[in-house]
Amino acid sequence: MTDSSDGSGSSSAASANALIDYAESAIVEDDALVAARGRAEELGAAAVAPAVGALLALLARSCDAHAVVEIGTGAxxxxxxxxxxxxxxxxxxxxxxEPEHHRAARQSFASAEIAPGRTRLINGTPREVLPRLADASYDLVFVDGPLIDHPRHVTEAVRMLRPGGVVVVHNATADGAVADPTRTDPPAAAAREAALLIADDERLLPVVIPLGAGVLAAAKAR
Structure with a gap:
């Protein structure tokens, strides 16, 4: 057992927190993103942290994403x-x-001068919509729905991904509950199940990234 009575444990935790703070502060959002974040706050719609957003952009560029599915539009x-x-x-x-989320998102996309043909907003629950989306047809799937639904959404995401595609799960740590063995509540259990689905799939190469509420990303074999 490691003895952290010399304060090294606290120092390591402080350094980790400082690194995360730096990662967040290093990202500067443009006017369209700042306005979209304001709409999210007005609606009470959770929005990804700037560093998580930058990671999404990087992953989309890395896999040359032409077709992306996002579960959870927000603003x-x-x-x-x-x-x-x-x-x-x-x-x-x-x-x-939520129709109000779609209205806010349309404003956000229009403010950023995104061409209307580049977005397809579907009003409905992922449970209803995802089964209708084609197999092996998407380059990236971003899972940002309720934690309790993560296992179902991950299963659908892997089905929809083309070879070489990437699945990204937001709040994969269930706000830190996954690492606490005493947490057996449904959201924590669902987050663990989703992580195991990814870990046990030999086609997927996963990584946990400690940004925002915790991100789990995995690339599908080509």
Whole structure:
């Protein structure tokens, strides 16, 4: 057992927190993203942290994403980041059951001068919509719905991904509950199940990234 009585444990935790703070502060959002974040706050719609948004853009660019699915539109913050990294002719399909979220997202996309043909906003629950989306047809799937639904959404995401595509799960740590063995509540259990689905799939190469609420990303074998 490691003895952290000399304060080294506290020092390491402080250094880790400082690194995360730096990662967040290093990202400067443009006017369209700042406005979209303001709409999210007004609606009470959760939005990804700037560093998570930058990661989404990077992953979209890395896999040359032309077709992306987003589960959880919100006010369009994560959608704008994804579009920033996608190919110029790429199309973002974003799913949300709340009409006010779609109205806010449309404002956000219009303010960023995103061509209408580059976004497909679907009003409905992911449970209803995802089974209708084609197999092996998407370059990236971003899972940002309720934690309790993550296992179902991950299963659908892997089905929809083309070879070489990437699945990204937001809040994969369930706000830190996954690492606490005493947490057996449904959201924590669902987050663990989703992580295991990815870890046990030999086609996927996963990584956990400690940004925002925790990101789990995995690339599908080519």
């Amino acid at each position: 369009g913050v994560s959608g704008l980041w994804l579009l920033n990294g996608m190919a110029a002719d790429g199309v973002l399909t974003t799913i949300d059951p």
